[in-house]
Amino acid sequence: QKEVEQNSGPLSVPEGAIASLNCTYSDRGSQSFFWYRQYSGKSPELIMFIYSNGDKEDGRFTAQLNKASQYVSLLIRDSQPSDSATYLCAVSTGGFKTIFGAGTRLFVKA
Amino acid sequence: GAGVSQTPSNKVTEKGKYVELRCDPISGHTALYWYRQSLGQGPEFLIYFQGTGAADDSGLPNDRFFAVRPEGSVSTLKIQRTERGDSAVYLCASSLIQGETQYFGPGTRLLVL
Numbered sequence: 001q002k003e004v005e006q007n008s009g010p011l012s013v014p015e016g017a018i019a020s021l022n023c024t025y026s027d028r029g030s031q032s033f034f035w036y037r038q039y040s041g042k043s044p045e046l047i048m049f050i051y052s053n054g055d056k057e058d059g060r061f062t063a064q065l066n067k068a069s070q071y072v073s074l075l076i077r078d079s080q081p082s083d084s085a086t087y088l089c090a091v092s093t094g095g096f097k098t099i100f101g102a103g104t105r106l107f108v109k110a
Numbered sequence: 111g112a113g114v115s116q117t118p119s120n121k122v123t124e125k126g127k128y129v130e131l132r133c134d135p136i137s138g139h140t141a142l143y144w145y146r147q148s149l150g151q152g153p154e155f156l157i158y159f160q161g162t163g164a165a166d167d168s169g170l171p172n173d174r175f176f177a178v179r180p181e182g183s184v185s186t187l188k189i190q191r192t193e194r195g196d197s198a199v200y201l202c203a204s205s206l207i208q209g210e211t212q213y214f215g216p217g218t219r220l221l222v223l
Contacts, residue, residue: 043214043216043217044153044214046211046213088152088153096141096165096166096208098155098212100152100154100155102150102151103152
């Protein structure tokens, strides 16, 4: 079992729709959870981080964390073609080692 | 500089050669991370520095890989006797303190022929 699992996609949504990206992790001791966006040929850039159970909203983005289910998700509202990228889920344990998932490719169709 | 910088941006070498990859973190960032990313995969953790010391090097794949950060700022990832399987993008990231948001550099694309 991979430590951080994501559906590789591609996930295709129409412009203006909600994109839902999911991630599960195996280490129950994980403490910090991150979503990064990576455009093709570029390096990852942080979108959001979440530490506590529940929802965290930042503009069009909402991160959701459920530690009991070992599940973290990212919702993108009013998706735009510029949101088309690979979204990486990353999980950090107390030792600050960060494990990344393989990423989900998102396509937003104009 | 404003962000993390990495040099060279591209490196082509022959199997068996030695390479050094450099990372210059954001000024004042104490934590520095090295990752390796292959096509279609997420970044794979290699090593993490807190200050000058390697706090966690459990991701280094074997003893051909070594990294240093002698003055707590610039770091160098060293790969001996390169193999074709080492070809990947090597990413460096830094954070103000350990556990905080990591900011990535543009990466070094290594191709071993």
